Each structure stands twice: as C-alpha cells, then as structure tokens.
Amino acid sequence: MTTTLPDGIDLAAATDHAASLLAALGIPCNSESTTDTPRRMAKALAELTSGVHLDPARHLKVTFPPEDERPGLIAAVHVPFVALCEHHVLPFPGRATVAYLPKPGARIVGLSKLARLAQEYAARPQVQERLGRQVVEALDSHLDVQGAACLIRSQHACMTLRGARAHDAAMVTTHLTGLLDTDVARRAEILALMPSPS
Template identity: 50%
Template sequence: MPHCSQGSRRCAVATENQVERAGVGASTHTCALPNSFGINCEDESTRNAPRRLARVLHRLPNGTGRNPKRHLRITFPSVGEPRLIIATGITFTSVCEHHVLPFSGHATVGCLPSPGAFVIGISKLARIVREYAARPQTQERIGEQVVAALVDCLDVQGAGCVLRASHVCMARPRGARAQGAHVTTEHLRGAFSYDAALRDCLFDAEAVR
C-alpha cells in the first residue's frame, strides 16, 4: 500500500480516537445540560445520548487550528488569457459562535487570475470554504476569510464569494422561528468590487446553481 494511503489511514484512526476520548471525557458535562431541563439521560434509550452529543460537538469545529491557506500553495501554469474561474454549489456546515447551533448552505466562489499568473486546482476553492467553516464562525466572517485568502495567496485581479445558508438559531428553537429562511452574504475584493460585469457573472452563477 502506498505510504500516503497508510498515512491517511493512520490520521483517520488518530482522529477517531480523539473523538472517542472527547466523547468519554465530556459526557459527564453534556449529561448535566439535558438533566437541567428535566430530560432523563439514564434510561435505556438515552443512556448514551450525552456521549453522542459530545462527539458531535467535538467534530463540528474540527477545522480549528488548521490553516486553509495551505491548500493554495500548489498552483499550475495558466493557458491563454486570464479567464474568470467560478465554482458553484460548494456545500458547507458551520457552527454559530453566538448560539452554538449549526448553519449550513452553499458557497459560490470566483477569482480572476492576473495575466500570466499561475492558477490553483478548482477543488481548492471548496477546501478553503469548508475548512474556514469548520470552526465556531459567523457567516460573514467565512466569506471574508475566503476572499482574503485568495487575494493574499494568489496573483489575482480580484475575488468574490456569495454564501447562502439556513441557520438553526433563526429557524427553530428561538427568535423569529423563520422556517425556510436563508441568509445571503456577498464578499468582494479587487476587481469584483468595482467591475459590474464581473459581479454580474458571479451573481448569475450563484442564481442558476
């Protein structure tokens, strides 16, 4: 088996072990929370619920401590004139840092390379969105971090990101209880901030996703 596959498998096993230890260690605390609301965590069907909850909470911010910009280090020579690159339908899930509840949605990310600049593989756009999302976040910050990474790490004329997400904290247990509502945020840098044609391309791509 190739070394990289073995390394990936060891990493996956180590991560699962960390999650399992987190579930065991935090289950006492996660049991106290539902108990405080009168939910019994000691009968047959709910006995393992605190441990499961602890494992879920451990996985949600699993991007904390990672640097998504590392995905932008591998580039390739461009071909021909600079072309607008747009990736649509990038799914992501994050956890609201204000309410510790999930929000999820889709991202549309675009960048316009400078003439003669190297370009990244298109999958890296999805990777940076998902890694910035995989930590306690706000939707606005995710979008700003994505475009900042593209502008800081690549030779581009501009970058743009549109995020559309539904927030559990808005839809169900509290506040407006706005079932089916979505929040859309737009994040523009460089040429995208002043070139209406570029913005239209980005927004049109997001609209037909």
C-alpha cells in the first residue's frame, strides 16, 4: 500500500541513515526480505511522525449550532492513538478521552474531530503529558467552553518491552481545565470516563 508522505521529508536521506543505523548495530540487511528494510523503516517513522507537519487544531474550525441550549458534557471516549516516545523513539499506543463542556448556546464540533485532534497531536515525537496538554489547550482556545479534558491511558514500549520491562504497566494522565477541573460534580463526571485497560 502506498502512503503519501508530507512535503519536506527526504525519504532517500532517511533511508540511507536507517541503513547506517542498522549496519552500526550489526543487523544485516542483505537478504531478499531485508534489503528494502531501511526504506520501510524510514517510511514507517515518517508515517508515525506525520503530525509534526500538521496543525491538528484545524479540525476544530468547522462548528455547528447545538441541538440544545445546554448540551452538557460532550466526549469521545476510548479514542485509539499511537505516539512515539521522544526519548527512545519507541511507540506508546493508548486510548484517550477527549471532552469539553460548551458554554450555553456555544457552537459545537463534529464528534470525529475530537478523535482526529488527539490522534494528530499523538503523531509526533511526544511525551504523554504534553499530548494531553496540547489537546486541552486546542479545545480551550478554539471552542467556546466552560472546561476541557483529556484523559490518557497508554503503554510505553520503552518501559514495558525494554528497560524496566514492566510488562502490563500503563501510564495514566489527566488534563482538566475550567469547570471540569474546579467543579466537584463535573470533575467526578469526567474522571469516570478514564479509558479502561483494553
């Protein structure tokens, strides 16, 4: 399957560097099935970091009038994402809850945009804390909200598959703003939506 890579990516140079990295690690790439491995590796990394070249908040530009004057909490729960840990360049796949509480009468966005927002911020070299913060900052600054939230549960390969080898350990982070942070009932409502272990 062909993948369109963003402008500004030099796949040929990335392929050469991937070949050098594998060679320096003593990993041969001279069999029929591995000769193309450096190019595949470069392409896969480019795909997993494609969000570097995008502005995820653009997904919040198309808005609709609400059905109800006070729609209450709107949330996309269990949104799957894959990010690359910026320390080790290893994946941390996970699930996110992306939510906002519109002001009365405020315009809202399509549900899929909440998923796209999180997935595109994830498609960068990341740390989980920054990912959650970027999502809530985008919601806060582009929508008319009383509060925003991003709850993330993720398993970091750098901690589960190597290093500490804490196999089933997960990282859980919460980013809450406005009433979702300060109002006791709203806070309980949103925290109940933390993604559960898959």
